[in-house]
Structure formats: C-alpha cells, structure tokens
Amino acid sequence: MRGAPKKKAKAEKPPSEIDRIFYALGDPTRRAIVEMLSEESLSVSQLAAHLPMTLTAVGQHLQILEDSGLVRSDKAGRIRTCHVATAGFAVLEQWAREHRNVWERRLDRLGDLLDQPEK
Amino acid sequence: MRGAPKKKAKAEKPPSEIDRIFYALGDPTRRAIVEMLSEESLSVSQLAAHLPMTLTAVGQHLQILEDSGLVRSDKAGRIRTCHVATAGFAVLEQWAREHRNVWERRLDRLGDLLDQPEK
C-alpha cells in the first residue's frame, strides 16, 4: 500500500504537480534513482541491482517518480527502460528560483504586473 | 517523536544538507510555511493562526525547516520571528539545475574536464 502524496484522511485535496515532485524527491532512495538515471537510462532490474531492496520496491518507487513527471519509461518486450524527464525538473527549478530570495520574488511580481497591465 | 530525516534504523548515515532540504520540503505544511514566510516574516503564533493545527505542531515543523537551512529565526523576548533563509534555496536551485537536463549535465562535466586538464 504505497501511494501518492496523502498525509491524513483529511480534506483530501488532489495533490498538485509541485506536491508530487517534492513528495517524490523527499525520499533518498528516489533521489538515488534520479541520480542513476541522470548518468544513463536503465531498466528496473539494473536499478534494483544497485539498491539494497527488492525489485518490487524499486518498481513502487518508479511509479511515484513517474507520477511526479520526473521519470519517464517505455517498455520494449519485457524490459522497462527508465529515463529522467526534463519536465519535472523545470517545475522544480522554477519553484526554487521563485523562492530563492524574498526581495527578488517581490521584484518579479512587480515585473509581471508591469508586463501585463491588464488581463 | 519527530525528527530529522531517518527512514529505517538501517545504515544510519547522517543526512546531508540536500537530504534535509528535500525532506523538509516534502511536506505540504512546511511548504505552506515557506510560502507564508516568503511574503513576510512571521512569529510562530502568526504562522499557526493560518494553519489547521496546534502551535506545538507548527513549532515542530519550524524546527525541521531550520535544521534544513531554509528558515532562520530569532527570538526577541518571548516572540520568535521566522524568516526564509536564502542559503537552503541556493542549494536546492543548484541541485535542480544540475539535474534539469541529462545532456546538459554531461556537457558540463565534459567542460570541467577541458577546463582543468590535470589535477
């Protein structure tokens, strides 16, 4: 029973993209997978060979990484080959840039207003 | 019993800075706190007023955020005022940039080799 980001059975909002990305990267094993896939695309078995856990567990982590848009995979025959997906990283980098510096962020917002005076 | 990033009682390595940062941001409540502090510096009570949990819980989240270097705080009298700290964000942005694009990363490494032909 592993799943997408859900904290408690509370308000039960659907997690946003940035929610899923940070949730996915919050686990060190999943970051290790991303690191490995940054070097070269690998199959599920190849990833599992470098991790101290079962193939099943690796598959579960990959599911979460794919849901977050950080990893993409395609299956040829019985082999699933996994790659990093640039999309998720763009979202992450954007978030980091927006929050890096308070003053800078305030200037950005001011800039946005000036760019599109009405909408 | 809340604490720093520890998954199981396994190899028990001390978590790195990037470990702590992703762990901290993996929780939606802590990201909400960071968002709020990006607007303006706030006391613990002021943060708690906008969150559906007790003051104690907010204090626990703040501890984790401070350990990660994403938030800084100083206490004047009985009031602890919290601010975003740029340091943690620089680390995060750097990580995102390094992983954004595989090919780009490979080129970077190639560039490094060319820059310093010998150690």
Add this chain to the structure above:
DNA sequence: CTAATACTTAAGTTATAACTTCACTAACCT
C-alpha cells in the same frame, strides 16, 4: 504580584510510507 501570552518539552496516538513476501503474467531462450 498575578494573569495572560508566547512559546517549549515530553510523551502518547494514529495513519501511512517504505518496505516485504508470495503469486502471477509476459517475453525470451534452448
């Protein structure tokens, strides 16, 4: 001095994330 405010600390509860094992299916090999 007393009372309220602003936090802090300790200890307990509960949902669930991160695993496991077992059973299964599909593809490739001989």
Add this chain to the structure above:
DNA sequence: AGGTTAGTGAAGTTATAACTTAAGTATTAG
C-alpha cells in the same frame, strides 16, 4: 514445450512522520 528472466499486483508488516494533549518556562501586561 519447459525454464528462466523481467516485471506487475495484492496483501501484510513495521518504523516513523505528523499530529495531539498536558505540563512546563519565560516574558509582558495589568
């Protein structure tokens, strides 16, 4: 066909993250 390899799916286990309540300690207000 039979066996092995690659992966998937379901269900159960366990540690712990995210909370809580209750009882502190300082600080400020009246």
